[in-house]
Amino acid sequence: MREAYHVELDRLADKLASMSGMVANAMELATKSLLETDLQLAEQVISDDEHVDDTRAQCEEQAYSLLALQAPVATELRKVLAVIHAAESLERMGDLALHVARTARRRHPDPVLPPEVTPYFAEMGKVAVRLARQTEEIIKTTDVDAARALESADDEVDNIHRHLFTVIMDKNWPHGVAAAVDTTLLGRFYERYADHAVSVANRMIFVVTGKMPGYNSDEDL
Template sequence: MRNDFHAELDSLTGSLSQMCGLAGLAMERATQALLQADLVLAEQVITDHEHLTRMQLHAEEASLLLLALQAPVAGDLRVVVTSMQNVADAERMGGLALHVAKIARIRHPAPALPEEVNGYFAEMGRIAVDLGNNARDVVLSRDPEKAAQIGRDDDAMDQLHRHLFTLMMDREWGHGVAAAVNVTLLGRFYERFADHAAAIGRRVVFQVTGSTPDV
């Protein structure tokens, strides 16, 4: 019975890791669609999100079955419960990439962003993809130091997000209200993506140590 339990737990962990990787891939494609006004990539992100949603439902069902049928305790219980929470975060990461892609699609064929901020969003996209991939890796490795690092890496995203507001509040901003709304929404999507990745990292630390890092 315990061998079956751990096999099912490994399967759940593998699914969660795959979801994090898919969320990172979705944000990579969504960022390219945003910066290049690429309708094909935007549509691909939108279509692919359904697969991530199905994975979430299956993983949550598997978690509930493990809780109901196996009655895990101690460390095993932490892994099951936090994995269920992490699955929701991974799906939400993909959902935020979906929002980015939808804005790119709505604005097509025009660019959604002023050229002035493209560099900032390129960097935010790079950080988001790295965070998604790091979450994918630490879910499998359960390395508490690397998991805690995700939260620290989130600070770089926060700094870029704050800087976007500085640009828009500057008297030199000449792109109008519609562009400012796009920048505000999109900046928030990237910032929240990073927050969800950091939450996954904190829960991996909790899985391993039983305590939550102060990051």
């Protein structure tokens, strides 16, 4: 009976990893639609978001079913709880890719980004997608070292995001308020996407170690 339970836990992890692959694809296509003013790609991201939402619902339903089926203990319980929280973060990553695609669609056929900031978004998109792909592998392997290494990649996105503000706030910015607002919001979408990827990786660390990175229980005493 316990062996069958572990099989179900493994299937649940596979579904979660698949979800990470979905949101990686979504951000990859959304970034391309943004940089290349490709309406078809933007529409694809928008329509595919329903699959991400459905997968989150399936993960949660299966997780709650496993909680009810038996009384999971130790690592088993951590796995189920991690899936519930991670599925929420992954769905949010899909939503953030959706926001990028909708922005590209709203401004079509005009480009959203001024040429001065386009390279920054190309780099943030590349790093964000890499984070999601690495998260997919971390879910499959529960590799703690790989999960901890994601923090440095997240810092890359944070640094670019901060630099965007200096570009927008420059007194010689020639592109007006609308372009500044779009650039600010889009930068925030990528920054939050990367943060959620790290959050999912941290949940996998919790599965293995029983502790959430950055959390000190003594602080609550």
